[in-house]
Amino acid sequence: MTPKLVADIEPPYYTAVFTSVRPDAPEDYAETAARMDELAREMPGFLGHESARTPGGIGITVAYFRDLESLDAWRVHSEHRAAKAHGREHWYDSYSVHIGKVERSYSFERE
Structure with missing residues (x-):
């Protein structure tokens, strides 16, 4: 199966880029x-x-959101917050999060 990229989103939209270091298969x-x-x-x-x-x-995980309100709703979602806390305690050696506004976007796909 060929991976499918997220494409053809009309800007502007927002990204949350989560970059992490963790062991290969944590429990x-x-x-x-x-x-x-x-x-x-x-x-x-x-x-x-x-x-x-x-x-x-x-x-690296990049999540795409229509607007900052949607991204913030995800950030404070109770289950997501619990997963983040668990990750800090048990899985990740380190991580960083970068939030950005996409003003231009294009893609290519071989036919």
């Missing part, structure tokens, strides 16, 4: 990640996300 991470994916997809204004992880443990 209960996959289940929590699946639940966060499910919750995010239910959030008004959520446009999609993309993730990648290196064999060395660096991960």
Whole structure:
């Protein structure tokens, strides 16, 4: 299966870029990640996300939101907050979050 990128979103929109360092397979991470994916997809204004992880443990997830209000609603969602706290305590060696406004966007896909 070919991965599908998030594309064709009309700007402006916002991104939350989450970059992390963690061990390869921490306990209960996959289940929590699946639940966060499910919750995010239910959030008004959520446009999609993309993730990648290196064999060395660096991960990057970019989530796309229609507006800052949608992004903030995700940031303070009770289950998401609990997952973040659990991650700080059990999974991540370090992480950073960058919020940005996208004013121009384009994509390419080979046919």
